[in-house]
Amino acid sequence: MAQQSLSGAINTGLRRALADDPKVVLLGEDIGTLGGVFRVTDGLQKEFGTDRVMDTPLAEAGILGTAVGLAFRGYRPVVEIQFDGFIYPAFDQIVAQVAKLHYRTGGNVKMPITIRVPYGGGIGAVEHHSESPEAYFAHTAGLRVVTCSNPQDAHTMIRQAIACDDPVLFFEPKRRYWVKGEVNEDLDEQTVSMERAHTVQEGTDVTLVAYGPLVITARDAALAAADEGISVEVIDLRSLAPIDFAAVEASVRKTGRLVITHEASQYGGIGAEVAASITERCFYHLESAPARVTGFDVPYPAAKLEEHHLPDLDRILDAVDRVMGRENSLTGWSA
Amino acid sequence: MAQQSLSGAINTGLRRALADDPKVVLLGEDIGTLGGVFRVTDGLQKEFGTDRVMDTPLAEAGILGTAVGLAFRGYRPVVEIQFDGFIYPAFDQIVAQVAKLHYRTGGNVKMPITIRVPYGGGIGAVEHHSESPEAYFAHTAGLRVVTCSNPQDAHTMIRQAIACDDPVLFFEPKRRYWVKGEVNEDLDEQTVSMERAHTVQEGTDVTLVAYGPLVITARDAALAAADEGISVEVIDLRSLAPIDFAAVEASVRKTGRLVITHEASQYGGIGAEVAASITERCFYHLESAPARVTGFDVPYPAAKLEEHHLPDLDRILDAVDRVMGRENSLTGWSA
Amino acid sequence: MLRSTNEATNDLNLLGHPEDLIQLLTPAGDRVADPSYESWVADVTDEQLGSLYEDMVVARRIDTEATALQRQGQLGLWPPLLGQEAAQIGSARTLRTDDFVFSSYRENAVAYCRGVDLTDIVRVWRGTAASGWNPYDIGMATPAVIIGAQTLHATGYAIGCQKDGVDSVAIAYFGDGATSQGDVNEAMIFAASFKAPVVFFCQNNQWAISEPVGLQATRPIADRAPGFGIPSMRVDGNDVLAVMAATRIALDRARRGDGPTFIEAVTYRMGPHTTSDDPSRYVDPEVQQEWAAKDPIIRLERLLKATGLLADELVASVKAKADAVAKEMRDGCYGLEAPEALTVFDNVYATPHSWLERQKSQYAAYLASFEGEK
């Protein structure tokens, strides 16, 4: 069982998928010769040929539309969108075609398309290279949305996503690509499932829900909170659509308090659905209102401002204090 | 003060806007000679010429991208998207350009673009003609999203949207186009503002939040609830981004109960943001968990199934009973 | 994988300059001698001419019947193909069962050629189902309503055929208005780059709802493809033989591994855009008349008459067939009931989905709460 980086773990996951199923094909910009701008597909074209790993013309709608046709023909296309901010030209093909074709064809045509999207900020990039568009897809019936937070999950989940008969948006936390960890390539569904949330750390006072790039931050916040005598349970959602609410609900019934964090803008984000659904499911177990710690509702800011935009340990702790009823930044604040 | 249909009120609003400001130009498919498939722009090209009211080639990205260039040149483009389901090809131009250009240019370039979108179901149409995509845009920083529910608001709000220096998504409840009502073309901001929610009916037991096509349904539900001795306060949001939370909060502090209804899918919809924000703002005033009555999380279904998909009076009353703690369809239900 | 400029140029020469309109049968019903194209339909027997005639008559009958059903309130909407019978029959009849069609909403004559169950044609328009048929049963995807999107699907499917090493071909049907969509242009770019075995079949019926083709294109639509490295043909879309010839050339190129071909079938939409459209607001009656004179069925009828092939038996059998087809469709339509409520949750996902199952279960409970009521 070797150490792999998160990007390396996706690479080995893709390699296994290509080797296991001849119908798996990779499509994207610069994924062949170059191996992708993040090298996630490094070496795959060399190993499997240009027929299995295809560099495409520079057009996202074209890539997704072509993937739809390949799916009609029985293939399992794995598409790479180079950066989060470049997925919008393909929005129509994803939302009006990929998401709806199984329904439109009365279940006769499957769309086992995996859409890989390096997402999120924290890398000091220019505009369009640090966005978190997951909520758009989570709100779209017919799509599944998942994201990984560590090498093991990355490897296992990308293979599960490709094997899934439904279209899956696979969001990769680009700023964690270089995080290393043990990867067991033979884990079974029971141990790691892209559909089930993962309790990163147990706790009794507050449930802290995170996913993707912020799981590490959430875990650190939990450790820091422990020093202040607050026991925080950290849950890594993994699947954003659907969310494993049974797991979150069980945790909140125990803790009575909920904090949700994500990089995406707050207004209408995943956090809103978690807060609304959990309030619906366990209203009488809540000691305080669920709190959201998210990116601001602004276009992703210039690199030198992203430290403010991105939720960090301190902002999460501040929210933990809030749901605990302790003094926090909004004590005494009024609009 | 004449009676006007909702579509007619938008038509007179557009006419006034074209007459008042030479920089206002209309762009869209079939809006000229034909006057739009819903006749909302009927007669405007004849009156203002092909230079002010332009039929465009059949490409939504092209329409929005062209509107951006016109805005750069100081124009106020009013774009018509023929049906809700056809806005996605323009998603990139709307989300990555229209929404972000004011920010990207450091506030130097304004994007006073109004995007008119006939939306929602209930007209027995085929696929892509009955969708409610408002949440995608509400989640996008830089955009404003509003919707009207009656002729007076339609007329006043479309003119306010066009006069606004920010880009505005103007959602028109197509199944209510034929609803008639008094329209005073000279109302001021104080009386009707697209930014302020409107209390359609006062009540003390439950706050029922609705917008667009469901405001009429919500009002009917309130009347029916009254017969059962429940006093329902109906709020028409008008603006979906930002939401006039001060108004909703004030109402919920009074009633202690909240029901939100919209045609759009529930998961990650506007209802989630209302529930999350209101729970955050007045947790200790809530007697029960906010309830959502929405379209299902499915692609908009075939016409003969839409009666099930669309929230109606009975489903709203069922939710009202739920927040009131009375017997309802989920009494005794378990997953 | 990428074709050289020279190849492309040769193809262009092979197919002639896109601007001259290919015609093998005049409106008057006379055969046109055109060495470079007539050979492609030389094998069409008298009998086959008769069945092409039957197909067109039946297609028109299906169309008028469906329009009538809409008028009677049996269908919510119908997009007439009136006037486009030759373009659709001529192209679809050249396809093999293992070829695959990606169409728009107006290609009901194509669906008929693919052997669609007649009831399935009206299912979606009656609003009883999201889908008319199983695409794999007839080698034709359910229609794409989002203009142009299907051209990319056809391209991807064709690339799949290429990978599978079979000589099946994908054909995309779309309109003149669709050519303005980015998707259609991207489809040509992808098809050219991967030399995909796909046929782009554009029915230029002169209108995109109320917009004349001149708003979409300032030059013949067929002129675009060559710039993308795709040879194109401009064919009289009301001439069933010319359409057949052009489509066969395109299919042959695709099967031989020569890649995509673009066909612009110049025709005219004789009816409204859909049954809810009012063409009187924008159509010039004179132009309409000019095109009526170029009717695709009448010209073939004239040829058959002239060559003595329009025997009474043929006329009778064609009429019988049309009546039978119309009746089958009408009866099928009447028989289509509203689906059971909970089916609204079916087929959204191919695998179990916790959120949707909960929603379905709650709605079931809601419906149950009414049981026993009046």
Place this chain on the structure above:
Amino acid sequence: MLRSTNEATNDLNLLGHPEDLIQLLTPAGDRVADPSYESWVADVTDEQLGSLYEDMVVARRIDTEATALQRQGQLGLWPPLLGQEAAQIGSARTLRTDDFVFSSYRENAVAYCRGVDLTDIVRVWRGTAASGWNPYDIGMATPAVIIGAQTLHATGYAIGCQKDGVDSVAIAYFGDGATSQGDVNEAMIFAASFKAPVVFFCQNNQWAISEPVGLQATRPIADRAPGFGIPSMRVDGNDVLAVMAATRIALDRARRGDGPTFIEAVTYRMGPHTTSDDPSRYVDPEVQQEWAAKDPIIRLERLLKATGLLADELVASVKAKADAVAKEMRDGCYGLEAPEALTVFDNVYATPHSWLERQKSQYAAYLASFEGEK
């Protein structure tokens, strides 16, 4: 409003078949006699030749300086324009101040010609601001990073000029890779339909990051526009005079009301895609060498030498100018500080926004909660 096919055809003749590469200055530095184009630069004086030379040298210096700043960690990223100086200077120097530029991220030499404040060039790349400059100050929009999107903006702006009855022109700069995007094709369609005074200036630098132009196009990119009814020219992009001539022809057509023109400037990206790219993974050194021999600056230098215009004073003044510009940019760069925290909420909206104001106020309270701490 719509142009007839004939007009379009005439235009095409006027501009000659897109495939022959327009050249007025060979790599060896010799002037080429080409009657149909040289007249367009006949007015270029020796002095102006010298300043074109200066511009290109300065542009290259800006580029190498910025690359150095990135290596030193002063900039987060930089997209070198090395090798594309003639394409950018030659085109931008023909523009009037009332014309408007919509570019991509690589057009920093264009920005220089528009008179951008040198510090503004690096602002965005240093990550201290979302925007480098005020578009209205220099008649150039801040760069579009979404490939191809700006071509539609240029088209819309041009339509605006048309409505205003002025003869200002919009010019869109984009790359070879961008031509695959739907937006670029839709821009040509809109521009042709409305006969918009816009120039589509494509710098074909042979690469889209690691993808060769052959993956985007199987025929010369300039071949596409004519099919859309837009005359095009294919010009030696490393020949500053040919680029000037072509751009002037296009601008002249636009100002005369003849509509859009497409220019493919054939050049080469001599550097990496950006400072974070590693071309060694995909570039053939030999090809790189061939192009090095076609360097745009060297060939003009040779001409100036041959004609005795490269006097020591010129060489000295050009060097002095380049040094000064580099220093100003470097100093400006060092001076750029991280913006104040709460500015992250500025300029999202042009008018007050209740939700965002609340968020800002809460974040201000959050920041305040740290005051007094260590």
